[in-house]
Amino acid sequence: MARIVMKFGGTSMAGTERIRRVAQIVRKQAAGGNEVAVVVSAMAGETDRLVNFAREAHALYDPAEYDVVVASGEQVTSGLLALTLQSLGQKARSWLGWQLPVRTIEAHAKARVDAIDSEALLASMADGTIAVIPGFQGLSADGRITTMGRGGSDTSAVAVAAAVKADRCDIYTDVDGVYTTDPRIVAKARKLKAVTYEEMLELASVGAKVLQTRSVSLAMKEGVRIQVLSSFVDDDATPADDLPGTLIVSEEEMERMVEEGKMERKLVTGIAHDKNEAKIILTRVPDKPGAVAEIFSPLAEASINVDMIIQNVGRDKGETDVTFTIPQADLARAQALLEDKREAIGYNRIITDSHVAKISVVGVGMKSHAGVASDMFRALAERGINIQAITTSEIKVSVMIDEDETELAVRVLHTAYGLDAEDAA
Amino acid sequence: MARIVMKFGGTSMAGTERIRRVAQIVRKQAAGGNEVAVVVSAMAGETDRLVNFAREAHALYDPAEYDVVVASGEQVTSGLLALTLQSLGQKARSWLGWQLPVRTIEAHAKARVDAIDSEALLASMADGTIAVIPGFQGLSADGRITTMGRGGSDTSAVAVAAAVKADRCDIYTDVDGVYTTDPRIVAKARKLKAVTYEEMLELASVGAKVLQTRSVSLAMKEGVRIQVLSSFVDDDATPADDLPGTLIVSEEEMERMVEEGKMERKLVTGIAHDKNEAKIILTRVPDKPGAVAEIFSPLAEASINVDMIIQNVGRDKGETDVTFTIPQADLARAQALLEDKREAIGYNRIITDSHVAKISVVGVGMKSHAGVASDMFRALAERGINIQAITTSEIKVSVMIDEDETELAVRVLHTAYGLDAEDAA
Numbered sequence: 085m086a087r088i089v090m091k092f093g094g095t096s097m098a099g100t101e102r103i104r105r106v107a108q109i110v111r112k113q114a115a116g117g118n119e120v121a122v123v124v125s126a127m128a129g130e131t132d133r134l135v136n137f138a139r140e141a142h143a144l145y146d147p148a149e150y151d152v153v154v155a156s157g158e159q160v161t162s163g164l165l166a167l168t169l170q171s172l173g174q175k176a177r178s179w180l181g182w183q184l185p186v187r188t189i190e191a192h193a194k195a196r197v198d199a200i201d202s203e204a205l206l207a208s209m210a211d212g213t214i215a216v217i218p219g220f221q222g223l224s225a226d227g228r229i230t231t232m233g234r235g236g237s238d239t240s241a242v243a244v245a246a247a248v249k250a251d252r253c254d255i256y257t258d259v260d261g262v263y264t265t266d267p268r269i270v271a272k273a274r275k276l277k278a279v280t281y282e283e284m285l286e287l288a289s290v291g292a293k294v295l296q297t298r299s300v301s302l303a304m305k306e307g308v309r310i311q312v313l314s315s316f317v318d319d320d321a322t323p324a325d326d327l328p329g330t331l332i333v334s335e336e337e338m339e340r341m342v343e344e345g346k347m348e349r350k351l352v353t354g355i356a357h358d359k360n361e362a363k364i365i366l367t368r369v370p371d372k373p374g375a376v377a378e379i380f381s382p383l384a385e386a387s388i389n390v391d392m393i394i395q396n397v398g399r400d401k402g403e404t405d406v407t408f409t410i411p412q413a414d415l416a417r418a419q420a421l422l423e424d425k426r427e428a429i430g431y432n433r434i435i436t437d438s439h440v441a442k443i444s445v446v447g448v449g450m451k452s453h454a455g456v457a458s459d460m461f462r463a464l465a466e467r468g469i470n471i472q473a474i475t476t477s478e479i480k481v482s483v484m485i486d487e488d489e490t491e492l493a494v495r496v497l498h499t500a501y502g503l504d505a506e507d508a509a
Numbered sequence: 510m511a512r513i514v515m516k517f518g519g520t521s522m523a524g525t526e527r528i529r530r531v532a533q534i535v536r537k538q539a540a541g542g543n544e545v546a547v548v549v550s551a552m553a554g555e556t557d558r559l560v561n562f563a564r565e566a567h568a569l570y571d572p573a574e575y576d577v578v579v580a581s582g583e584q585v586t587s588g589l590l591a592l593t594l595q596s597l598g599q600k601a602r603s604w605l606g607w608q609l610p611v612r613t614i615e616a617h618a619k620a621r622v623d624a625i626d627s628e629a630l631l632a633s634m635a636d637g638t639i640a641v642i643p644g645f646q647g648l649s650a651d652g653r654i655t656t657m658g659r660g661g662s663d664t665s666a667v668a669v670a671a672a673v674k675a676d677r678c679d680i681y682t683d684v685d686g687v688y689t690t691d692p693r694i695v696a697k698a699r700k701l702k703a704v705t706y707e708e709m710l711e712l713a714s715v716g717a718k719v720l721q722t723r724s725v726s727l728a729m730k731e732g733v734r735i736q737v738l739s740s741f742v743d744d745d746a747t748p749a750d751d752l753p754g755t756l757i758v759s760e761e762e763m764e765r766m767v768e769e770g771k772m773e774r775k776l777v778t779g780i781a782h783d784k785n786e787a788k789i790i791l792t793r794v795p796d797k798p799g800a801v802a803e804i805f806s807p808l809a810e811a812s813i814n815v816d817m818i819i820q821n822v823g824r825d826k827g828e829t830d831v832t833f834t835i836p837q838a839d840l841a842r843a844q845a846l847l848e849d850k851r852e853a854i855g856y857n858r859i860i861t862d863s864h865v866a867k868i869s870v871v872g873v874g875m876k877s878h879a880g881v882a883s884d885m886f887r888a889l890a891e892r893g894i895n896i897q898a899i900t901t902s903e904i905k906v907s908v909m910i911d912e913d914e915t916e917l918a919v920r921v922l923h924t925a926y927g928l929d930a931e932d933a934a
Binding site: 100103104134137138140141142143144145146148149150151152153155156157159160162163164165166167168170171177178180182183227228229 | 525528529559562563565566567568569570571573574575576577578580581582584585587588589590591592593595596602603605607608652653654
């Protein structure tokens with residue numbers, strides 16, 4: 085017997101027909117002798133509908149009341165899934181965020197889970213009753229409904245899995261796992277059997293939008309094993325005890341899987357790309373102590389994340405060009421801030437470019453192997469792709485290139501690191 | 510300063526535009542220096558949508574999960590009205606059923622209010638914050654969401670008014686008050702300035718569907734003054750301190766209003782009609798002790814309300830025909846029950862007729878004046894309308910007639926009792 089938390093997104097919950105399909109998948113897990121809790125999103129489109137209502141009511145809305153409105157979508161689907169499970173002869177009941185409760189901290193509309201009281205939940209699950217829990221919602225310290233921001237249901241599921249010490253948290257999405265790269269770009273992309281939390285975080289943060297980043301961080305902190313899999317696979321083809329998706333696990337478990345021959349050892353796990361960055365160049369910044377702080381402090385205060393930074397040597401002595409990247413969505417705000425600070429910083433010109441892309445190679449194997457970065461630069465150079473900036477972490481090398489060369493760069497690197505499907509073991 | 514509870518139904522809450530209109534009406538009451546709580550229904554159509562979802566999920570639904578699903582409609586509108594009031598610069602917050610809490614007893618999906626904790630609510634209202642409360646929903650003793658059955662929001666409003674000792678409970682509907690009779694039948698119907706609880710109960714129970722019957726009973730028990738008025742009147746034409754609707758009050762207050770010249774003394778207050786009754790005749794029932802009990806006990810056990818009962822003398826000695834009326838919706842069920850009991854009862858034939866209508870004249874003035882019933886019979890006889898059955902209470906006389914004569918009977922009686930508009934003082 086295992087204890088499993090399952091999570092279904094809005095597409096899987098869109099209407100009573102699809103909820104019936106979800107109920108059958110859930111029931112199969114329970115029929116296999118497992119204790120099961122299910123975390124659900126609102127029906128696809130419903131949260132948007134509710135958010136629009138709130139905005140129409142008050143453009144600068146009170147997030148406490150906004151939460152009252154938008155949390156209702158998950159309340160509906162949790163009640164409906166409990167009813168549908170019952171209609172299949174399966175004991176089930178809903179547990180709303182305020183009922184467990186899912187205690188949250190920090191602001192309304194972007195609350196974070198602090199603790200989940202699991203005693204009543206565990207007793208009910210041990211009794212063979214499937215627990216259905218609305219994702220995205222919780223309870224504040226002063227007894228009001230909170231929500232966790234868009235995509236918060238993944239985090240809810242991981243938090244529930246941690247609270248009940250689940251053997252696994254199965255997250256059902258509209259993709260059937262995590263791939264070596266975007267299959268829409270590279271037809272030879274392969275589904276990964278497993279990735280580590282760190283790899284998943286790097287892949288997610290650079291554009292592989294399978295899971296909400298915060299849910300992966302929480303899983304890493306709490307040691308929750310996640311499986312990403314599709315809710316649209318053929319039901320009969322998937323035995324309840326199979327693991328058809330991608331496991332997201334600790335580095336230790338990954339190492340064990342490699343030693344047991346379940347996974348091939350690879351230097352690079354995946355290639356990610358992100359077209360949502362923008363580049364800013366400030367020319368002729370005085371090359372003196374404190375100049376860089378003058379640039380980046382106001383951006384930090386405005387919560388604008390700076391990613392890559394390069395200092396070029398300027399044309400004149402005592403001056404330098406500073407290049408850096410930020411999210412494209414923050415470009416106008418950053419530009420306005422920097423223009424306000426022109427005199428304090430002392431730069432000459434501000435040049436912006438949103439026609440850039442970031443390409444990253446990610447792999448926990450890099451920790452113990454050098455040469456990944458130089459392989460990357462050589463592969464790109466051979467195809468004439470110019471690198472505008474570079475940044476690295478322990479398990480990632482990222483470069484900024486012209487946006488038009490994104491697809492070419494991803495394909496070249498996918499092949500260069502031996503990730504193409506015919507290379508698979 | 511007064512303390513006022515206002516209630517708005519689903520038509521008034523249907524969409525953010527209409528909610529803005531409601532917010533303006535509410536704000537005007539608050540601007541007049543009053544403490545205000547507002548009870549809201551779900552958007553028109555929303556509860557039906559949710560009920561259908563629940564039925565699709567599970568035809569024989571678990572009422573506890575049904576309540577989780579359908580209570581969400583009022584949660585949304587309460588958050589939206591709070592947001593809209595805030596957008597007008599008015600302090601407001603929502604209080605969900607489980608937050609106050611509105612403690613309920615008895616079954617899910619048809620819960621009844623037991624008690625409302627009003628301390629936090631009163632403190633918030635005294636601080637100038639308008640309280641927005643979803644109608645229809647409460648909390649069971651075991652901490653789950655309950656709902657009160659369709660139309661339960663009126664009862665919620667009266668229960669809140671009782672809990673906060675409100676000076677008045679204003680119920681906004683799509684009609685602008687209680688009329689002497691159905692204005693669609695009698696063009697000369699007049700809006701009443703006031704009716705007593707007892708009169709309203711009789712008018713409601715025979716078909717004047719302005720308020721949920723249970724809300725009037727509760728108001729009578731708790732001494733809550735209700736005002737029925739329209740949310741669609743011209744805003745500017747209605748000063749906040751005017752009472753443009755119909756007051757529903759105790760007999761004592763009504764007597765005071767008459768003495769102060771605010772109301773005219775009338776024998777009959779209104780004429781109601783109800784086409785939803787059906788007649789059953791059992792022929793040749795043995796005229797012996799216990800025979801009637803054999804008929805009516807099984808109906809009572811099946812919660813079928815019998816209204817009028819007549820025993821005709823049968824053709825043979827020792828036998829009698831028994832005629833009675835029940836709600837049309839229960840006719841098939843009642844017929845099946847009685848056919849099962851044919852031998853025990855010993856009747857000859859069962860004859861049913863759903864082509865009947867009940868016409869009632871209602872007025873608290875009847876308590877002290879005889880002759881109302883005979884005036885009624887004479888007026889109907891003069892127009893050739895045949896009376897099939899009669900029932901009376903202290904403040905009501907009802908007759909059963911052929912359904913085709915409903916409109917004629919109502920018009921004749923409206924004129925006979927001097928209720929036509931040109932007779933108004």
